[in-house]
Amino acid sequence: MDKTVADLARAVAPITDGASIMIGGFGSSGIPFGLIDALCAQGTTGLTVISNNAGAGETGIATLLKAGRVAKVICSYPRTPGSIWFERRYEAGEVALEVVPQGTLAERIRAAGAGLGGFLTPTAYGTRLAEGKETRVIDGRGYVLEAPLHADFALVRAARGDRYGNLSYHATARNFNPVMAMGAAHTIAEVRHLASEPLDPETVITPGIFVQSVVEYGVRP
Amino acid sequence: MKSLSDSALAARVAQDIPDGSYVNLGIGKPTHVSAHLPEGREVLYQSENGLLGVGPVPPTGAEDPELIDASKRFVTPATGAAYFDQTDSFAMMRGGHIDIAVLGAYQVAENGDLANWATLDEKYPPAVGGAMDLVVGVPTILVMMRHVNRDGSPKLLKTCSFPLTGLGVVSRVYTDLAVLDVTPAGFRLVELAPGNSLDAVQALTEATILT
Numbered sequence: 001m002d003k004t005v006a007d008l009a010r011a012v013a014p015i016t017d018g019a020s021i022m023i024g025g026f027g028s029s030g031i032p033f034g035l036i037d038a039l040c041a042q043g044t045t046g047l048t049v050i051s052n053n054a055g056a057g058e059t060g061i062a063t064l065l066k067a068g069r070v071a072k073v074i075c076s077y078p079r080t081p082g083s084i085w086f087e088r089r090y091e092a093g094e095v096a097l098e099v100v101p102q103g104t105l106a107e108r109i110r111a112a113g114a115g116l117g118g119f120l121t122p123t124a125y126g127t128r129l130a131e132g133k134e135t136r137v138i139d140g141r142g143y144v145l146e147a148p149l150h151a152d153f154a155l156v157r158a159a160r161g162d163r164y165g166n167l168s169y170h171a172t173a174r175n176f177n178p179v180m181a182m183g184a185a186h187t188i189a190e191v192r193h194l195a196s197e198p199l200d201p202e203t204v205i206t207p208g209i210f211v212q213s214v215v216e217y218g219v220r221p
Numbered sequence: 222m223k224s225l226s227d228s229a230l231a232a233r234v235a236q237d238i239p240d241g242s243y244v245n246l247g248i249g250k251p252t253h254v255s256a257h258l259p260e261g262r263e264v265l266y267q268s269e270n271g272l273l274g275v276g277p278v279p280p281t282g283a284e285d286p287e288l289i290d291a292s293k294r295f296v297t298p299a300t301g302a303a304y305f306d307q308t309d310s311f312a313m314m315r316g317g318h319i320d321i322a323v324l325g326a327y328q329v330a331e332n333g334d335l336a337n338w339a340t341l342d343e344k345y346p347p348a349v350g351g352a353m354d355l356v357v358g359v360p361t362i363l364v365m366m367r368h369v370n371r372d373g374s375p376k377l378l379k380t381c382s383f384p385l386t387g388l389g390v391v392s393r394v395y396t397d398l399a400v401l402d403v404t405p406a407g408f409r410l411v412e413l414a415p416g417n418s419l420d421a422v423q424a425l426t427e428a429t430i431l432t
Contacts, residue, residue, distance in 0.1 A: 026270040027293035028286060052307075079348040080293070090346050099347050102269065103311030103354035110308050122357040123315065128339070128384045129353065171304055172271045173287035178306045205306075220286070 003165045003214050004194060008038035011188045011215040015039060015153055018071075020048040022109065022154040022180040023061060027053065027080070030173030031060045032157040032190040034217035039155070045069045050109070050151055052102060052176055054078035054086035065089050074149070076102035100149075101129060106179055108149035113182030113210070118147045154184030158206070161191035161216075165208030166199045174205065181210040190217045222425075223416030224368075224397040232257035234323055234365050234395050238264055245269065245314065245355055247324040248292040251365050254323055265301060267319055269310050269351040274302025291351070314351065315358035322359040324352065326366045326391075328381045331407040331428035333391040335364065336383035349386070356387030368396035368425055375427040377401070377408060398422050399430075407431055 005011045012035055015021065021039075025031030040063050047070050054073050055062030064070050065085040073095055078086050089095040100108065101123045111119055120143035124130045134145040156177040158167035167189055169177060181187045187210055194216035225233065227250055235257035238244055245267045246252050255266055255275070266275040268290040275290050276299035284295035298304075313319055328336040335356060339347035356362055369375055377394065393411070394401045399422050400411040409431045413422060423430050 027289050029270070029289050030287060077348040077350040078346050087346065091344060097346060099349055101349050101353040102307070102351040103315055106307035106311055121315065123354045125357070126388045127353065127386065129349065169304075171285060171288040171298075172268070172290075174304055174306050175271050176307050179308050 002163045003208070003211060004163050005213045005215045008034050008190070008215055008217060009042065011035060011213050012039045012042055014186060015042070015044050017044055018046040019044070019153055020050065020151040022151045022184050023049055023051040024154070024156040024175065024177035024180050025051065025053070025060065026172065026175040028056070030157050030169070030175050030177055032155040033060055034219065035155040035188060035190045036060055036063055040064055040067055040069065046071050048072040048074065050074045050149065052076050052105065053080050054083055056080050056082035062086070065095065068094070070095055072096040072098070074098045074100060076100055076105050099129065104146055105149070106176065108146055109179050109183035111148035112150045113179065116148060118145055120144065121146055149183065151184040152186065154180040154187040156181050156187060156189050158189055158191045160193050160195055160199060161189055161214045162195045162198045162208070163214070164198060165189065165211030165214055166204040167191065167206040167211065168199060168203050169205055178206045181206045186212045188212065189214045191215070192218055192220065222398065222421055223414060225414045228253065228257070230365060230395060230397055233400070234363060235259065237363070238262070238321060240264070242320045243267060243273070243318065245319050245322040245359065247322065247352070249325045251323040251325060252290070252292050252294070254365070265299065267313060268296070269314070271305050271307065271310055272296070272298065272302060273305070273313070274299035276302065311351065311354050314354045317358055317360065319359045321361045321363060322355045323363045323365055324355065326364045326376065327383050328376050328378055329364055329391050329394055330378050330381045331403070333389040333403040334381050335362070335386045335391050336381040338386050339384045341383060352386050356390040361392050362390050364391050364394045366394070366396055368398040368422070375425060378427045398425070401430065404431070
């Protein structure tokens with residue numbers, strides 16, 4: 001078994017127009033910058049991007065927004081300091097936005113990866129973000145039924161990986177990466193260091209079964 | 222009126238964080254509470270992006286771009302810290318494992334309703350982050366904010382006009398003018414910031430302040 005791919009361009013080649021893509025990262029931490037740049041260079045468009053934020057400055061998801069490749073963003077916190085490209089596209093009506101509470105976003109992705117039909121969460125009960133959704137009261141407490149969130153692809157960033165697709169992370173760069181690896185049909189991992197020997201099983205955070213391809217990108221963000 | 226500075230307000234909130242607590246500090250002003258924790262207390266701060274045990278900001282040159290807090294500041298891990306992914310992070314919140322959250326707010330109503338994620342301006346994209354998860358799962362929600370808006374309009378209301386983050390979730394509000402508990406009867410005065418009268422503070426508050 002060898003899931004390694006020679007370069008970033010080959011890793012993103014399976015992604016086609018109109019695909020839904022989970023992109024790991026929180027703020028500037030744990031973002032697969034190399035894969036995003038390769039996807040942008042490939043020219044793929046009409047994308048639905050699922051991520052916690054919607055990019056800042058001129059890097060990461062902002063690169064895709066600037067190039068006009070994103071049709072829809074599903075995220076918890078699109079507005080961060082420097083999120084100029086998202087705000088510009090949003091104001092012009094060029095990108096659709098679905099705001100999802102952060103914990104619900106993570107759990108919807110997990111439900112997709114874990115084969116669940118959804119879950120009941122107290123989050124957002126009675127608020128605008130629960131409008132139109134099924135609700136239930138259990139032991140006197142209100143819950144909202146949330147659906148699994150699937151995606152065609154996930155782009156994740158890890159500190160180390162091996163040819164089996166096993167991944168380990170560094171500090172707060174872990175964030176959404178493990179759950180997105182689980183939630184997408186095809187996960188592409190950008191790793192800072194591709195280990196020549198398999199990772200120590202005790203250090204594996206994302207088991208390789210959730211990863212379809214691994215590409216080394218040694219640049220430290 | 223005599224208004225507390227942001228740092229004096231952070232210090233006032235810090236007084237009420239007990240030793241041994243697990244605490245989530247919201248982005249913005251609440252982030253500064255940890256710097257004012259009284260000596261002798263050990264508190265672990267949770268950052269929703271995946272760190273339990275947020276330590277001090279590192280010296281210039283020693284920043285790790287993959288080690289940040291929820292406000293996207295460079296941080297260090299405190300003694301006893303742990304890293305984890307988003308599903309564990311939000312299990313800590315929703316599952317009732319975090320003791321206290323300190324959040325900013327646009328508006329708080331006298332029944333404890335909180336509005337801090339969206340305004341009525343449709344052109345301005347809403348951003349909820351982890352606020353709705355925190356308020357349903359964390360038993361003690363402390364709000365830290367200015368008493369009034371920049372234009373002088375009140376933030377402590379009978380009913381919130383902005384979209385709600387959570388219903389009846391706020392325990393206590395700390396402003397630059399007063400500390401108020403949310404009780405079944407409404408806002409009850411805990412203390413006034415030094416140099417202020419109840420009448421003057423009430424005049425800047427839409428809801429009635431009980432004493």
